[in-house]
Amino acid sequence: MKGGITIPNDDFIISILNLSKNDIESFEPVVESYKVNYYITLKIRHIECPYCGGFMFSNGVKVKEIKHPSLRDYDGFIHWRAHRYKCRDCSKTHLEPNPFTFPGFQVSFAVMQRIMNELRNLNYTYKDIALRNCVSVTTVQSYFDSWVHIPRIYLPEWIGMDEIHSDMAKYGSAYLCILTDCTHRGVFEVLPSRSKLTLSKYFESIPLLERNKVRYVTMDMWEPYKAVAYKYFKNCIVAVDPFHVIKHLSTCFTLFRISIMNQVDKDSITYYLLKSWHYLLETDCILDNKPEYNKKLKRSCNRRDLYEMLLTINEDFTLAYQLKESYRKFNAEATPDNAEEWLTILINSFTSSNLHIYFDFISLLNHWKPEIINSFKRPYGSHKLSNAYTENVNGKIRSYLAVSNGTSNFDRFRKKIIYALNDKIFYSLTQTLHSCKRKSKPRGLYNK
16 A cells, blocks of 8 residues: 555566566666556667667766556656666667657557447547546547558448438538448448438449448438439349438327317317327327326326327328327337238328328328338347348447537548547557548738
8 A cells, every 4th residue: 555545466467567577677666646657677788789789888867757557647757767778889878768658758568449339338438538538639539540540441241321410511401421331230430411412422432342241231211322323233222221211200290289289279188189189199108097086187088088088189190090009010020921912001001091191101101112121131140130230330420420529520520430439440550640630721910
């Protein structure tokens, strides 16, 4: 116990310093005011002069301070007494090789590795990582820009397409396009626009032989996705995400409910039921609960009583609800064998109802009918072809944009997302640093 914390044994510390006992002449950890200082001197070695190849001898030391990972809340620093060697032949001096970091760097390899590993976590911003490792935000961004390189990733067997709203979008678009590998769970590309032109340029750059190996493409109901998929993936099955179809149907039903509410008195029982108990028609909940006294109705009733009262408000409203539930049943229970026949019957039922609220939904079913039927295929076990994984990725990206208060550098954002959400992308530590900072307008002249 030193300075209020327990110092691990020397063997453990030596292992995290990337050293062996045979390399060390002296080693002493010292704790002082929330700092752990490692005072290290390496053994003198016989080395050749890098200039003339002559014999070099020890000629003093030079103390270097290097940032090292902290223990708990204590910052770590290596105080390395580096031997200075002098050549007997040419009299030139040279410091011993640095085992802790690259020449000219002020942080150890362990800190670099920790930074690069934390960059895979989308819950951490660059500022968070900088504070955790006692370096600047610019340093973290420079390491990331220099040591992570994203190659063009081979197209997966199952592609998921989705978009996310962002100010970083280019070419007149308001959305970025996210392309995922739904088979092996990873993001393989982020495009600056979801337009048909941008998608076409990207896929045209990929060899035909590689594109022909794509078997499945899942998407939401954005028309350019469908057009691009059929054009560039000749051997694929295109499926629309069932969630988006159900969402469109639920929106139609909700708008019908609101239109009825707007036609009745706000103090009426009808308005009260549609306003306060509409969830009974929109979610799966237990209806046969214990009756409770309702002040508005002035009697005891349970959810089933309220449910039945909702279905007596309006005949068209009841029919709309029954049609909605029939499609939900189809979505939950249909199989690849009966999906086409079942969907045809549903389309006819929606059409014959002549409910204007479902006209757009009927057009949607007719237009996307083959892709809806394809979504019931199960090529990978019990799960249907859906865009669930891609939607999950979008949720993580939205969370990252929220915690980072937005970002404006698309190239760095693209690299960050692929690095964090693709296990096949690795980093490589090098001495060379560069920045992907965007080129801004030159600063204008001003008078002080």
